Amino acid sequence: MLCTRHDMVRRRLLVTKVIAVLSKLREFVMKNLKYVGMALAASLVCVFLWFNPLPSRASQPSVQLQTEPSLSQVVPDEAPVRMALQAVDATGQPLSNVRFQLQLLTPVKTPWFTSDFPIVEGTKLLELNAKAPSGKLEFEQVMPIRGNYTLKAQVTPAIAGAFEAFDRSLQLSVPENPVKYRNAAILIGILILAGIGGGWVIGSDRTVQNGEIAPQPIRLLLSAATVVAIAVLLFVNISAELGSARGHGEMQAATTPSVQRSQDLEVRLLGDRQATVGQLSSQTIEVIDPKTGNSEADVIVNVKAIALEDNKQMFAYQGRTDNQGHLTWKEQFFDGAPHQVVAEVAPPNSLALQVSHEVEVEGIEPPLYIRFISLSYYTGIFVLSLLGGIWWHRRSTRSVSLFGR
Amino acid sequence: MMVSSTSLWQRTKQVTLSVPVQVALLASLCALILWTLYFSTYPPVHDALHATRHGTAAVACH
CATH class of the missing domain: 2.60.40.2550 (Immunoglobulin-like)
Structure with a gap:
């Protein structure tokens, strides 16, 4: 009963406070009616523009870009991409007798998730001055890396005064090669397995028996690590030898005079x-x-x-x-x-x-800090798996001993 | 003197077989192998694994 009365008092207090806040808000609105009205009108205009954007470039000449294959299907550092640029006037009709000044810029630098060509990031890939009698410019270019490329086109008339010069900037988004993610996933899988296996061994009983330098599991782990190191070094050295043997035979271009x-x-x-x-x-x-x-x-x-x-x-x-x-x-x-x-x-x-x-x-070697960042990711995955393996082994051992008890 | 060297040997074994040292050793071995395969600029290694490096995410090459 007491509790109910107390609740009622609290509710009344709450209602009184809400009424006070609302009345203050009303006073504020009444005082600044002009500004509130303007803010509401601006919000309504913004909402309207959001859903019905103005055709900003409809009344201006532009550059239309077509690619073959489509940008979503482009694979970096693989087949060249055919790009066709068409200069069109304000009504969408092709312009003729055009001179293009073209710049293709590579995506910005991404040191925290580097591409395979970090030196290429944030640079110019192509600069082209071209005559286009029909207003169309075509070229083929291999896109080296994933990311957003910028294509800057300055369009001027070949015949002075034929139309007003203009420049446009187009964005080309190239996806990453899916094979890279697959290979990274395989590498991560190997690191996780090796880490959990190593952690499982390290987490086991480490007491040294009489006459032993190290416990048996540790000796096994060390032997396995040595075998892995030997296999890796053998692979690297044999591949290097085969690679250098192949290298001498290539690069013989069928040259014609200049x-x-x-x-x-x-x-x-x-x-x-x-x-x-x-x-x-x-x-x-x-x-x-x-x-x-x-x-x-x-x-x-x-x-x-x-x-x-x-x-x-x-x-x-x-x-x-x-x-x-x-x-x-x-x-x-x-x-x-x-x-x-x-x-x-x-x-x-x-x-x-x-x-x-x-x-x-x-070729320029990738900066050391970029390579260290990537190395830390992959080593970090291994270390986490290693700690996970130790924890897993100790948890399972504890469970067994609990059941044993 | 004999007792001292024996205890030093025991201590060395204990430290070597402790979990933090074992984790550090294995992590270093892993990092070294990864560096050699994916990040080293030593030409024979780079040339041998050039395609693998270009085919793995977050691995920089030139």
Whole structure:
């Protein structure tokens, strides 16, 4: 009875407090009615815009991007991705006589979960100045790593005043290669099994019998660890020997000269012969008339870059020479291995002229701190499994002894 | 003197076989093997396991 009366008093107090707070709130609203009204209106507008976004770029020219395969199916450092950019006007109609200035930027640095090419992260992959008479630019590029790439396109008219120049920035999201997760899962599985097994042995009875240096389980564990170490070192050394034997036989590219001449055209391949991972390397094709020495404009040139280690095409592009008879592009050779740059010109009345040169690419070792971060993850998994194994063994031993009692 | 060296030997055995030292030794062996296989820049090792490194998540190569 007493308790019920006490509860009633508490409830009354609570109701009084709520009424007081509400009346204060009412006073505040009445005093600042103007501001509250404005805040409510702004909120309503925000909600409306959230559900009905304005067509922000509908009335502006833009760049449409198509990729083959679609970005969700791209596998980093595998087959090249075919990219087609189309400049369109405000009504969505293709623009003609366009000049593209293109920059492809790699994803930002991710030291806490590094990609396999950390030096490539946060750099420029490609720089291309291209003429596009139909407003369309196509090229093929291998995407080295997962993440969000930025494609910056500056579009200017080839004929002055044809349209207003504009620039657009597009985001390309490339997923990670699923094989990497599978292999990491296998490695983690091995570490967990080895850790739990080791912990189980360490957690067992460690009393030394007469004449023993160490208890039997510890001796077994040490022997197993030694066998593993021997197997790993044998594997590494034998693989290294086989690898170096193979290495001497490769990198023999079918080279063509860097200058070729026909009756009507002379094609020269100029540019860097030495490149470094993480930096752009400049390559230029020069086309001239051998009789007069004048530069040849608007000659169609097919260029490609091939990684010689596994004969893989990394970049391909069909472009036209400018008024100086030049076609210049800058690309990053992201794999620290020799590459070959090949250019082909097919004159209408004669055989195709092919020029090429080899580019030595200097690989940069990943920073130590990035490797230590990754090592700590995998070692941490092993240590946790080891501690788990010790705990598991002691718990099971305790259970057995309890049952025994 | 004999007693002292025997007790030192006993103490060394005890410390060596203690759980923290055993855990530290095994963890070091594991870390060393992982470093050699996945993170070492020694060219023969790097070349032999180049594809494996590129095919494993969170492993940096060049």
